[in-house]
Amino acid sequence: MKTIDIRTTQNVTISYELAEVRDRILAFILDVIVKSVGLLILWWLFISLVSEVDSTTSQYFAYIIIVPLATFYTLFFEIWLNGQTPGKKLLKIKVIKLDGKQPEFYDYLIRWTFRIIDIVLSFGVVGTLLILSTEHAQRLGDMTSNTTIVRVNSRVHISLKDILNIDSRKSYEPKYPQISQFPESDILLIKQAIERYQKYKNEAHKKAILLLCQKLQDRMELSDIGPDKIGFLKTLIKDYIVLTR
Secondary structure (H helix, E strand, C coil): CCEEEEECCCCCEEEEEECCHHHHHHHHHHHHHHHHHHHHHHHHHHHHHCCCCCHHHHHHHHHHHHHHHHHHHHHHHHHHCCCCCHHHHHHCEEEEECCCCCCCHHHHHHHHHCHHHHHHHCCCHHHHHHHHHCCCCCCHHHHHHCEEEEEHHHCECCCHHHHCCCCCHHHCCCCCHHHHHCCHHHHHHHHHHHHHHHHCCCHHHHHHHHHHHHHHHHHCCCCCCCCCHHHHHHHHHHHHHHHHC
């Protein structure tokens, strides 16, 4: 799983999971299906509602309605749905800017323009190879617009230093100083475990909390952590921030 850290305009760092090639390809296929079905329905309505359909009328309808809709489908939906098409929305992925800003019309336009090279002329080969080989999983359209595609539902939370607010070491005495030796990724894992347990209070998440506490207790060589497991985990987070800030 490849991730990327994006610092927003509010100076908050958010970690995203980059969308995999298979997700992007599947979203593309779903969009082709949605677009094809929609255009077929439009064509059927045109045939049904227009009393006399000759070749000239059909050509006008195709050039004025069908071709523009087929051509600008992706551009329209990414602008309208803030970086998503119906296919991307179903796969829960979206376009974001690497600088943390909201993508604008010009960014979507550049991505859409480079589809000619990334997808159309190369049958997707150029885009796929670049997504697999670049650090931020970018095709040409992404590189030129400074964007990439991430998974929406895997938005890992921001840096702990931006989440919890502890005044200073003077106002708080750490209880478990050994936690300072842990990497920040472990602390984020603890925070996520707490949030998931509080949001989904079922047996599975309760067991996950108990197992996490047991592993931390063993790793830190603690004789007793008390009955309040959530309180223990929150204390670890507070201690870590105070000791490492």
